[in-house]
Amino acid sequence: MTRDIPEKPALEGLEEKWDAKWEADATFRFDRSKSRDEIFAIDTPPPTVSGSLHMGSVFGYVQTDANARYQRMTGKEVFYPMGWDDNGLPTERRVQNFYGVRCDPSLPHDPAFVPPSEPPDQPISISRRNFISLCHGLTEEDEKVFEQLWRTLGLSVDWTQSYATIDDHSQRTSQKAFLRNLERGEAYTQDAPVLWDVDFKTAVAQAELEDRERPGFYHRVAFHRPDGEKVFIETTRPELVCSCVALVAHPDDDRYQSIFGSTVTSPLFGVELPILAHELAEPDKGSGVAMICTWGDTTDVTWWRELDLPTRTVIQQNGRFQVEVPEWIDSERGRFVYEQIAGLYPNQARKKMADLLEESGDLEGEPKQVIHPVKFYEKGDRPLEIVSSRQWYIRNGGREDDLRKKLLELGEHLDWVPDFMGVRYKHWVEGLNGDWLISRQRFFGVSIPVWYHLDDQGIPDYDRVIVPAEGSLPVDPTSQAPPGFTEEQRGEPGGFMGDRDIMDTWATSSLTPQIAGHWDDDPDLFARVFPMDIRPQGPEIIRTWLFSTLLRSHYEHGVLPWDHATINGWILDPDRKKMSKSKGNVITPSALIDEYGSEAVRYWACNGRPGTDTAVDFGVMKIGRRLAVKILNASRFALGFGEDVDVSAITQPIDRSMLAGLSEVVERATTAFENYDYARALEVAEASFWSWTDDYLELVKGRAYSNGAEAASAHAALQLSLSVYLRFFAPFLPFVTEEVWSWWREGSVHRAVWPTPGEFEGLTGDERILAATSEVLTAVRRAKSDAKTSMRTALSSLRVSGSEDDLAAVKAAEADLLEAARGTSVGYEAGEFAVTAVLEDA
RNA sequence: GGGCGUUUAGCUCAGUUGGCUAGAGCACUGCCCUUACAAGGCAGGGGUCGGCGGUUCGAGUCCGUCAACGCCCACCA
Numbered sequence A: 001m002t003r004d005i006p007e008k009p010a011l012e013g014l015e016e017k018w019d020a021k022w023e024a025d026a027t028f029r030f031d032r033s034k035s036r037d038e039i040f041a042i043d044t045p046p047p048t049v050s051g052s053l054h055m056g057s058v059f060g061y062v063q064t065d066a067n068a069r070y071q072r073m074t075g076k077e078v079f080y081p082m083g084w085d086d087n088g089l090p091t092e093r094r095v096q097n098f099y100g101v102r103c104d105p106s107l108p109h110d111p112a113f114v115p116p117s118e119p120p121d122q123p124i125s126i127s128r129r130n131f132i133s134l135c136h137g138l139t140e141e142d143e144k145v146f147e148q149l150w151r152t153l154g155l156s157v158d159w160t161q162s163y164a165t166i167d168d169h170s171q172r173t174s175q176k177a178f179l180r181n182l183e184r185g186e187a188y189t190q191d192a193p194v195l196w197d198v199d200f201k202t203a204v205a206q207a208e209l210e211d212r213e214r215p216g217f218y219h220r221v222a223f224h225r226p227d228g229e230k231v232f233i234e235t236t237r238p239e240l241v242c243s244c245v246a247l248v249a250h251p252d253d254d255r256y257q258s259i260f261g262s263t264v265t266s267p268l269f270g271v272e273l274p275i276l277a278h279e280l281a282e283p284d285k286g287s288g289v290a291m292i293c294t295w296g297d298t299t300d301v302t303w304w305r306e307l308d309l310p311t312r313t314v315i316q317q318n319g320r321f322q323v324e325v326p327e328w329i330d331s332e333r334g335r336f337v338y339e340q341i342a343g344l345y346p347n348q349a350r351k352k353m354a355d356l357l358e359e360s361g362d363l364e365g366e367p368k369q370v371i372h373p374v375k376f377y378e379k380g381d382r383p384l385e386i387v388s389s390r391q392w393y394i395r396n397g398g399r400e401d402d403l404r405k406k407l408l409e410l411g412e413h414l415d416w417v418p419d420f421m422g423v424r425y426k427h428w429v430e431g432l433n434g435d436w437l438i439s440r441q442r443f444f445g446v447s448i449p450v451w452y453h454l455d456d457q458g459i460p461d462y463d464r465v466i467v468p469a470e471g472s473l474p475v476d477p478t479s480q481a482p483p484g485f486t487e488e489q490r491g492e493p494g495g496f497m498g499d500r501d502i503m504d505t506w507a508t509s510s511l512t513p514q515i516a517g518h519w520d521d522d523p524d525l526f527a528r529v530f531p532m533d534i535r536p537q538g539p540e541i542i543r544t545w546l547f548s549t550l551l552r553s554h555y556e557h558g559v560l561p562w563d564h565a566t567i568n569g570w571i572l573d574p575d576r577k578k579m580s581k582s583k584g585n586v587i588t589p590s591a592l593i594d595e596y597g598s599e600a601v602r603y604w605a606c607n608g609r610p611g612t613d614t615a616v617d618f619g620v621m622k623i624g625r626r627l628a629v630k631i632l633n634a635s636r637f638a639l640g641f642g643e644d645v646d647v648s649a650i651t652q653p654i655d656r657s658m659l660a661g662l663s664e665v666v667e668r669a670t671t672a673f674e675n676y677d678y679a680r681a682l683e684v685a686e687a688s689f690w691s692w693t694d695d696y697l698e699l700v701k702g703r704a705y706s707n708g709a710e711a712a713s714a715h716a717a718l719q720l721s722l723s724v725y726l727r728f729f730a731p732f733l734p735f736v737t738e739e740v741w742s743w744w745r746e747g748s749v750h751r752a753v754w755p756t757p758g759e760f761e762g763l764t765g766d767e768r769i770l771a772a773t774s775e776v777l778t779a780v781r782r783a784k785s786d787a788k789t790s791m792r793t794a795l796s797s798l799r800v801s802g803s804e805d806d807l808a809a810v811k812a813a814e815a816d817l818l819e820a821a822r823g824t825s826v827g828y829e830a831g832e833f834a835v836t837a838v839l840e841d842a
Numbered sequence B: 001g002g003g004c005g006u007u008u009a010g011c012u013c014a015g016u017u018g019g020c021u022a023g024a025g026c027a028c029u030g031c032c033c034u035u036a037c038a039a040g041g042c043a044g045g046g047g048u049c050g051g052c053g054g055u056u057c058g059a060g061u062c063c064g065u066c067a068a069c070g071c072c073c074a075c076c077a
Helices: A016-025 A057-072 A089-100 A130-155 A168-183 A238-243 A256-261 A298-306 A331-343 A346-360 A402-411 A419-431 A503-508 A512-516 A523-529 A539-557 A591-595 A598-607 A618-638 A651-673 A678-704 A709-727 A734-744 A767-786 A804-813 A814-821
Strands: A039-043 A077-079 A082-084 A102-104 A125-127 A160-165 A187-199 A209-223 A230-235 A244-249 A264-266 A271-279 A289-293 A361-376 A385-394 A416-418 A451-454 A460-466 A496-498 A530-538 A562-567 A797-804 A828-829 A836-838
Touching: A016 A130, A016 A451, A016 A734, A039 A057, A039 A530, A057 A077, A057 A130, A057 A298, A057 A562, A057 A591, A057 A598, A057 A678, A057 A814, A082 A130, A082 A512, A089 A102, A089 A130, A089 A767, A089 A804, A102 A130, A125 A130, A130 A160, A130 A591, A130 A598, A160 A168, A160 A804, A168 A187, A168 A503, A168 A512, A168 A539, A187 A298, A187 A361, A187 A460, A209 A238, A209 A346, A230 A238, A230 A289, A238 A244, A238 A289, A238 A331, A244 A678, A256 A271, A289 A298, A298 A385, A331 A346, A331 A797, A346 A361, A402 A419, A402 A539, A416 A419, A419 A539, A503 A539, A512 A523, A512 A539, A530 A539, A539 A562, A591 A598, A591 A618, A591 A804, A598 A618, A598 A734, A618 A678, A618 A709, A618 A734, A651 A678, A651 A709, A651 A767, A651 A804, A678 A709, A678 A814, A709 A734, A767 A797, A767 A804, A767 A836, A797 A804, A797 A814, A804 A814, A814 A828
Parallel strands: A039 A077, A082 A160, A102 A125, A244 A271, A416 A562, A530 A562, A797 A828
Antiparallel strands: A187 A385, A209 A230, A209 A361, A244 A289, A264 A271, A451 A460, A451 A496, A797 A836
8 A cells, every 4th residue: 555654744633533534434333243252341431420520530441441442453342332320419419500400399390491591599499300301401411521522532432332321221221120129029118217418318328428537525414313323424416315215335344234224314304214235335435335316326226226226216307306396205394405406407406405414414524525437428518317217228238148248259250450459349248237228319310110009098008019011111100100000099098109219320320231231122232242341440439339230230140240340540639749739720631631632641541550549640641742753753764665565575683683572572562451451561562662763763774765675674674563563552542553554554553453473473583683783872872972972973993792692693783783873894802791982083 | 446559769650470780751961953753862860669677599579567648448425
């Protein structure tokens, strides 16, 4: 093919040019005619569509793309879909802020509603349907922006295989999987204490918790024995004295042996309470006696359950103390005291109760300040409360040892990249203390697809769940009637009630292999891609996304959803601890791409080792850019000698020597990629490439410009080695390699075959020749540098001493060496390796 | 309180199963407009490999211990 080499090659514009061409040629389109063993399937993480992407996303996605491109070049058909995680709370929050609205499910749908152009000061309340419609609209816009960024970055995904976690197909898959869990008894509903976010007014799962250090005060509070003696407890939550159901101490605590089984009355409220023993009580914490409330913390829940205590809830789902005085407070004084805190938030009630206890003399001493961990919803601003509520759960091994053991075993069979990430999974599964709570009292998500029978009184019977037929999915139980009922029977005695909750976003994204592989509606495709080859993702969502995907796959298919989990590292601020400079200086990926180019950003990402935390580093990006420019220029030289020459022309020892080295590099880079170590593959290829340009190119330059068989050998060797380097770099720098490839090759470099040692068969020589000659050349350059003269300065004499092998190696490339060094002859002598170069006029 | 990871030149990081005279790039110094490349190229200076102790003929690499930093987990009395 004729070579079409630009005079001044440049990086600018390559992203748009090749993105358009790849799209037009369907270069990365998945060919579903391939069989499972010819396919490499990737369970791409669907990014959360809630505004802008950050560098952390770019980092992991580019690394995965490098692995994907390598696999494609080895001949695998790559199944590389892209999803958007748009369902769930992040989208709701973004819509609320963006439009200045809030969802009020009690309002009727307003078909004419248009959001104001500017968000108003006071949020406008809108119906659930209007709210969801805004969510859809905004996420669609965001998804376009995201897709554009991914394209600019050069992700080789097949854009015809995309999905959104809120689209009908995902909803159908999610509901179908849930119904199957329900049918097999893996999902169940139960009314129980749950961790509750009072602002979002939803239950929260264990995986979404985080502890935050908060200041609190230990209040030493007196309870009263019948004989008037005081029993002290210490609590940070005196406001919960009214919901106290018992006191507890450790069974072996000598101080309290005599009072176990007796009773006390609570201060101010005068409620009679037992003193019980339980080994979770810690003798050296506070006074050694704790009050059990329903519920101040998760230990309370444990005690309440294991000691079979009554339920005395006072905090409601809106986070406030209930207004009516609870019936277990029957004294006149108790009722009066409760009225002081009725309707308050816990922090308000806490101060009030502390005052009242002090007045009554039941608070001893000054409250002591402590810093203690408090449970928060990871997206929330106020401490979680524990309220009793009916929720849906999926069994996850948190309460069944057999299942837990099985899940641990599956985790051991998964190939973790890097290895140590596997322990995070292990610890998470070992630490599970309850089933997976999947229902959320929110709006933008996949509905829990069930209804409940209403009895003669109109009370729902949660044991009589009505399920839809699989063929009718997705369903919205709040607006559709169940099979065998009509809409008129909604809410009527003898009729039905639809479940109002939606599923947690993880309940849907735990099914990404099933969604992307079309388990629901294309079993042929699913069989070709599942179980998938890799699950790339961040370390922080091992406990959520990875674990839940594994669980759902185990339930539905009885297998691991993928063979390998490649876990990327964490992204650190460019100036790490130097926070002074980073004020308000948010780095967006698109800004970096604009400044340094996609190749540079990709290069930076691919330099981050698998699983290793990496700082945003502009210096590394600059190097990436320089490498890309170097590829353009070196290619211009290597291809500047006319038509292709057959490799049989490669006869010169130094050319064969270079190819011998390159053949080894091929093996090393390939091994690295086979272990999903894109970073090492890049490092190996890059080191080789720089010495190729610095030494080999300089050494053969003169000969390449000449004529005859010697020149032809150089031309053929340059062409073969360049072809190898372009393929080496194609996974990392897809645009510039494709650009150069197009100068002289048909088709895409991304569909070219990955280099193999077989390409060098019969073309290699002694590696030592190039190495030794390069050493001599470096010594000559040093001499010229020391003399502060131009590299063009001629040598009056050049003498090399070394072993017999060294000398033979240099001799084999003597003509090229003399040309590059500007010498006329080389003198050889046996001895220690040394080079003496004498300059003319020196 | 437990677990995992990190700690190598001023900065950002490589260093695979122990053999290194410890590397790269940036930054720094000097030189060079050499016909692929001056938003380049060539050459150079710079490190007691976090501390201490151990195993070994030999340790940046293995073991123990301590420290700093980061992340994850942990029952809020």
